Structures are given as C-alpha cells and as structure tokens.
Amino acid sequence: MSKATKYVSKAADENGFIHWTDEENSIWQALIKRQLPLMEGRACDEFILGLEKLNLPLDRVPQLAEVNEVLLATTGWRCEQVPALIGFEKFFQLLSEKKFPVATFIRSKEEFDYLQEPDIFHELFGHCAMLTNPAFAKFTQAYGEIGLAASKEDRVFLARLYWFTVEFGLMKTNDGLRIYGGGILSSPGETKYALEEGTAERRFLTNEEQVVDVLRTPYRIDIMQPIYFMIEKMSDLDAIRNLDLMALVEQAKALGLHKPKFPPKEKIAS
Numbered sequence: 001m002s003k004a005t006k007y008v009s010k011a012a013d014e015n016g017f018i019h020w021t022d023e024e025n026s027i028w029q030a031l032i033k034r035q036l037p038l039m040e041g042r043a044c045d046e047f048i049l050g051l052e053k054l055n056l057p058l059d060r061v062p063q064l065a066e067v068n069e070v071l072l073a074t075t076g077w078r079c080e081q082v083p084a085l086i087g088f089e090k091f092f093q094l095l096s097e098k099k100f101p102v103a104t105f106i107r108s109k110e111e112f113d114y115l116q117e118p119d120i121f122h123e124l125f126g127h128c129a130m131l132t133n134p135a136f137a138k139f140t141q142a143y144g145e146i147g148l149a150a151s152k153e154d155r156v157f158l159a160r161l162y163w164f165t166v167e168f169g170l171m172k173t174n175d176g177l178r179i180y181g182g183g184i185l186s187s188p189g190e191t192k193y194a195l196e197e198g199t200a201e202r203r204f205l206t207n208e209e210q211v212v213d214v215l216r217t218p219y220r221i222d223i224m225q226p227i228y229f230m231i232e233k234m235s236d237l238d239a240i241r242n243l244d245l246m247a248l249v250e251q252a253k254a255l256g257l258h259k260p261k262f263p264p265k266e267k268i269a270s
C-alpha cells in the first residue's frame with residue numbers, strides 16, 4: 001500500500017464518470033471472461049450470489065456508481081475512488097465508514113496475468129461480490145474501526161488477519177472447499193492453486209487460538225500462498241469480529257511470529 005507504482009488512478013469527469021479507453025475495456029473483458037467460468041464450484045455461494053446481484057458488465061470496465069447502487073441496497077457499503085496507493089490510516093478510515101477503496105486503473109497488457117498493485121478488476125470483481133454479504137461487510141467495517149484505533153506496530157499484526165480472510169480466505173463447506181478471498185478470486189492461477197495445490201497448507205480459522213495463529217503468520221504478496229486459513233461458514237467472521245482482537249494482538253506479539261513457510265525475498269541487485 002505504500003510502495004511506488006507506475007499506475008495512476010483515472011480521474012472522473014464532473015458527473016463522476018470515468019472514461020476508459022477501448023484498450024482498457026478490452027483488458028477488463030478478457031479478465032472477466034477468463035475468470036467467470038472458474039467461479040462455479042470454487043467460489044463460495046455467497047460470492048456467486050453477490051456476483052449475480054452486481055451483474056458486472058462483461059464488455060467494459062464498470063462505473064463505480066453502478067456497483068454502488070447494489071452495495072448500498074444490500075449492505076450500505078459503497079466504493080470510494082482513491083489514488084493508486086493509499087496509506088494505512090486512510091485505508092482503515094474508509095473501511096470503518098463502509099467505503100471500499102478502489103483505485104481506478106486497470107493493469108496493462110504486459111501485466112495481464114500478474115501484478116502486485118490492486119487494480120480495479122481485483123477490487124470490483126474480487127471484493128465487491130462479498131461486500132453484498134452482511135457478515136462479510138460487518139467484519140470488514142469492524143476491521144477498519146479496530147485498525148483505525150490501533151498503533152502502527154499493531155496494524156502490522158492486524159494486516160495479517162485481513163490478508164488471510166478478506167484477501168486469501170477459504171471456506172470449508174459441506175460441499176467442499178470454497179474461496180471467499182478477493183486476492184484469490186481475481187487470479188485464475190491462484191483460484192486453482194488455493195484449492196488444489198498439494199503442498200499448500202490449509203488451517204482452520206474458527207476459534208480464538210487460531211486467530212492468534214493468523215496474527216503470527218508472515219506472508220508475502222508476490223508469491224502463491226504457502227498457507228491458507230479456512231473458516232467453515234460466513235458467520236465465523238461474526239464470531240471473529242466479536243473477539244477482543246487487540247487482546248489477541250498482544251498475545252501474538254508476546255508469542256512472536258511463526259517461521260515463514262516461504263523463502264526469503266531475493267535480494268534485488270542494484
């Protein structure tokens with residue numbers, strides 16, 4: 001969220017309308033047409049239902065206003081247009097106000113398969129369907145409130161909870177393993193990997209002890225995840241939201257971080 005990026009959010013006109021180019025619209029089209037067929041049997045039911053409600057266009061980048069119409073009517077959330085990178089303070093503030101930050105740029109053709117920055121496809125396709133779900137929406141808002149009040153040091157711990165739920169969360173349902181994390185659902189490679197990869201570890205996230213476990217688990221943003229956490233149902237997020245999360249952060253701090261399951265980041269030659 002605080003690193004340099006080559007991307008710049010596109011400004012809206014006086015009517016709040018963003019003029020996407022034909023190339024940008026064609027990138028959206030290619031992304032959504034590749035991703036949609038993968039959702040059945042992989043994304044959780046709540047996500048599929050949310051996608052139906054959003055009814056995202058296939059041939060062009062959606063306008064935030066049309067997504068907001070659905071979010072406001074379902075959970076009272078809305079997307080808020082932000083620059084390509086925002087700080088933690090702003091991020092938590094927006095979530096606490098039921099505003100989901102959306103940078104209005106779309107990845108370049110060169111980065112079609114993978115980019116580190118969250119672009120509008122990631123934000124709208126990956127996250128907004130879940131934001132129509134009340135438990136998910138309340139969890140995200142509560143997370144914003146807690147993060148806003150937390151110290152800089154504690155926010156680093158809290159970021160892991162967001163990462164392993166909102167971004168990379170799995171759900172072990174009676175029908176099988178499903179995805180609700182937007183970081184996975186906006187990536188075709190990880191959509192398959194997260195469910196099928198034999199070497200990836202999948203732990204439960206359904207009680208207090210396991211929340212402490214999450215807070216202690218380091219992650220990298222630039223690799224397929226070696227570890228995922230599974231809730232069993234959306235209301236598990238209600239239970240997590242109602243825990244004394246800052247007390248759990250204190251426990252996690254006292255216990256220290258788990259040893260990373262990934263190799264150290266290669267040193268960049270300069």
Ligand SMILES: [Fe+2]
Pocket residue numbers: 118122123127167182183
């Ligand atoms: Fe995200």
